[in-house]
Amino acid sequence: MTDVALLHAEEQAPLEGVIKGEVLRMYQEVAEHPEGEFHFYHGRRAAELFGYEPEWLDRAPPGAVASFAGVGNPHLRSRLQPGETVLDLGSGAGLDSIIAAWQVGPTGRVIGVDLNPTMCRKAEAHAAASGLRMECHEGRMEDIPLPDASVDVVISNGVINLSFRKRTVIRELFRVLKPGGRLSITDIVSAKQLSQSIVNDPKLWAS
């Protein structure tokens, strides 16, 4: 890292910590109070808007559907096959993990990674209520708690944009994927550099 980059990282470190706290708070709020109002659409309405199959939403636990806070539908292009190992990065309340688990079947494996241990336990409980086994690891997307070349597919939905270190996150995805592995991720991008007032606002960044 250059001196300038190091200085920049040091300057951003306190803000990054504040934003991490705000991200944890906001998405736990969505999970615990899905009837609330947020900057983004969430729950069944959002999932239907992004083309989730109604039968998936009928079949999944209501709590997983109500807390859905994605920005698109990574399943449209994931082409999951029975027996595959899937990483759901930022698994939240578990809806995408549950849908993935249906597709990879009992010989497959779905691993969630989430910053929030409470969300991990919630996702595992939702999967168990669906008769599925999903393991969720508490961890940061910049330091994914999985071995090299250990998953066939990565899915993720509206998570990577929350990181200050997107390049590191993408390198981590490359590291954990097996050779020939693939990813299908939906996320938010902006055509223009965001103003410093937005970058410095934890609530806006987290939304």
Add this chain to the structure above:
Amino acid sequence: MFVLLEDAGFQRVRSTVVPGFAFRKESTRDAAEAYGVKAVLFTAQKPAT
């Protein structure tokens, strides 16, 4: 994101704008439009060798 995926070594990087994505609050929606904020579906593959 597209460039980050290519820089990391991914191949067959593809992106498609997610139709229908919008922020719920009008003030956020207006700011998002001003910055060209979009939701995008990315797919990519790690080389087999």
